[in-house]
Amino acid sequence: MKTKIFILNLVLAGMLTMVFNGCKKEILELTDEEENRSFMAMFRQQANTGKAGDPLASQVVNTNDMYLVWNGINGASGYRIQMKTQAGSWDVPADILWDTIVGPEVLKYTKKDLQYSTKHNFAIQTLSPKGEAYHSKWYGKGDPGHNDERAEWEMGERRGIPDVVSVGGVTETSLRVYFDLTVPSGSDRTDPSKLNPSFQYENEKFLMDEILIQPASVNRDLPTKKIALTQADLDKGYVDVSGLSSNALYVVNGLNNKVVRYWDRLYNTTMVRMRGQVGAPILIPHIVDETNTWAKQHNASRLDTILNNYLFDNTLAEGTIFMLEAGKNYYLGSGVVLAKGLTLKTNTPGTKPIVFMGLGYNETGNQALAYNFQLGRPAQAGEIGSITVGDVIFDDINFEVPYAVNFFNQSLYPGKSITGNYFINQHSASMPFTCSKLEARNCNFQGMVRSWFRTQGSNRQVIENIIVEKCLFHDVGMYDVNGRGYPFITGDAKSEKTNIFNNVVIRNNSFIGMSYDQLLRENANLAWAASVVWNVTIENNTFLNAFAITNDRYLIQHMHPPANSKYTIRKNLFIAVKAAGDARALNLSGMNFRTYRPGLSFDIADNYSTSAKSANNAITYYSSAEIFTKQPFSHTGNGAGYNPGTGAGSLNVGGLEATKVITGPTPIAPENLLVDPYPKGKKVGSAWDTDAHIYNLNGLFFKNTPEVRNHPIYTKGIGDPRWR
Template structure:
């Protein structure tokens, strides 16, 4: 489907299985080309209707060795007419090129799309972006062949980072034109089976969607909230197994409707996920109650799916970006077949994580037997300026029962919780959670411990340290005061490191005895980035 000119041995194009094949248990297919996707259809030719005759389909990619990293040297040359099949497609591309020039941005979605079908480029190809330069994409980018996208390491060492714009550079009427990465792809005629990807990795990139609108913009009369994501899926997308998914040391602004959304009836399996040392700000706020989709939204539509086989979320900062929940698998299905969940959430800093509604960190149902939650060294902060009328609140977890074992007994999970702290402002009954505390015995982790469905190592308590947000950090408050609960700019922030001026925050720790004597500092709680004070 992706590479129609790839080769296959003549006898394998249409091959009749023999008794010897069944006895041996496999068939050898020769004449394959590297870096190509092949679809193998197994048919029963006694069935006259073509589509009824297919009783198994398998998709496979022939392997290859990735070459040296390809540097995407910043270039603002317009696209060539020869690239496009029609004058209309070329006209649209030229209009988009003029838009990109306004942002001094090089377009790269054509390059990454061509990579999918290029049999001369192997899965695992690394693309370097130039630090200090801006790149952009206009069309949704299908990710069905693994690649690595990162700022050139030499530029990172020099303090320069690349910026990638996910559309959001122009409008059609009142609609902002955006794009998303798309996990997997839609099947083509007669195609089924699974997509296997070795990796999808992003490092040292600043992602943005400049004109994206949130609910506050909608109330201000600018147009509807933007329905964009970092990664979405097609509702009819193929089953997909992703070996490694990494997002490290990136920043994300103006992802409004969701961050990672899984959907569709086919299974999705993520073997290893690492989301580490990233910053998220000016995201979410899709509707009045936060709305949109959770940060990682599992649909639960296929019992064989497992997004949580080994997911690590570590060292990130989430600043005033209201989405409904973080880890979400709330379909309520009781027949999971993809194995246990292993979820690690540690050393993250959450400032006003979701003050617009009951947005839990964990929103999960019927946890499979043998699952493990490791939740350590996280820092929760609620803060605002004097005269800021926004609501303050923090929810913890909506956790229902574990999934039944085959013998009818409750599944058992392990909870490794320790050294989770908060600052001392806007507490409810002495602790940070105003709703659904982890210690609760309703639909909370505490219930699993009390009914014997969980072994707890450590404590579910989030301890309030004797230090305020402004004593701990240089300028942690949201920069824009809210006069109502739907102000246009109330969740906006241009930066978290002090470079945003009056429109940003500064989360670096103060250099004071109050800070160094705090448990938050002494126990290395929260994202490590902010510990080293920057003047």
């Protein structure tokens, strides 16, 4: 027995020796530089102190000065500080706007005169007397996923900027800069919100001695033009500028160099893109990177780099047409900035290419890669004006997110988080912008979980036209158990001049099972500028179980529209349907208006729905008088049936009755109208099938029966015509 124990002890000792030796091999020895590296200095801010409103913390002072304070490090030989705007990159030398070294005794610094209304990032490094290899790591260069390692502050707004400088006569290489130096009178002169005290004037004229035309960040290598103004220039009120580059983007400023602080010298800033000759359409060849596993697996050619490079390419005019090979697959490997008008289309009409808006998963493997288009862009250094974007058009393309995870299908992707993606998502720090047109036509969209188009941010946003025509939306939404996310088109106006609903046309589309919050939403109640009017047309669309998962999914939530706005809603088809044993509620709601300003009008007529019950009367699809379970178009308090004192429905061209969604004299059940309208999966109790949001698209065609052919839905051409 003792012999056995001895042998076991020997074996155990041997095993422990192997384990210890194995562990020794895993021990990583620090290099001399790593072991003796200086400690990291950090700016004092809430992320480090946990204190909100700390009066001793780093903070913006005097509107556009930055007070920085940091912890001292024993033995430091000094500190190096860098600065960039939020839109810049630490890896691009030209984006570093300030790079300075201070002594070891300096633990606070005020960086003065920074660009107004612009987020700035700061970084600090402890310098070691032992040399560069021993300097600390940088604090402040963390990415957006590590906010505690970032140091970012936004400068205050410069209010009361007079509208002095404007640009006209733009050609490929020249332009005319106008300036009106007349000082406003009365209270407009004494009110600092209307005229900032930094603007100097004499003899009722603003002082201006220079016109500065600088290349914007997208073409920063172009030369700057400085024009010293003569008295003759001031007398005639304009100067002509030549020798500029076609297709280039420039920042135009008028300056009064008697003012000490640079950003206070400037009057209103104007950004202008030079004209250019739009060349022949450019075919983007289908080339698969064989070294990219995901691209190879999906036989997909990368697209985002080409479209992003176009923004910086002055050899290509705004409005360039890019064509994709019909029937081929392309993909986005990063977000695409839409700050220069373009058209993206198939090279063979009727045969769609596929654009995968991301392939694969992130580094941790828990999030599907899903990139967005971004309308507008943040300001780079020196860009404090607005930008103008030409027509942005998507034509005859399938946009898909193959690995998108939503609330319903999440169980099919163990360990994956729900995808919070969009088709277009505006950056919150985007400069004020005007886009002449955003259009999607003949496109199919799948996999946008959170929203199709979302605006955000405090700056002015104007989109003169949003056109969505002949598009199909399916397998989209389901961001949470209630569907939610954001509306299909989400307004978030913070400026009274913002207007993304100037002319919205949604026509001949199908929205199949879409669960976003609403179709259209803008809740802001602002003193809208006189130029802001909303015109919305929703016509010949099919809505099948769309915006219906839970209550209050108003098709239109425009609570406080501007005066003289108009809503045209005609010939749309609404379908509510579910199979036997499906416990889902169908809760489509109509309108939510709260403020009826003068001139608001409606043109609502010929909107139909399928019947409230199944053909055999066994299943109830809806129990209200109309398919809307809450606030239908005809609602007399918050809908188009509102009574302004001249009678209910008097704001509608056809009166109150025309605002109602009707079934026709003989209601038709959805299963009698369409080949197969049912969702593939069900809700059983409180549990949803993983395919409860999926539909057989081929089953949405109309049946060829006398009941269908003789029904007003067919004879009047109601709904999306593709299904006839």
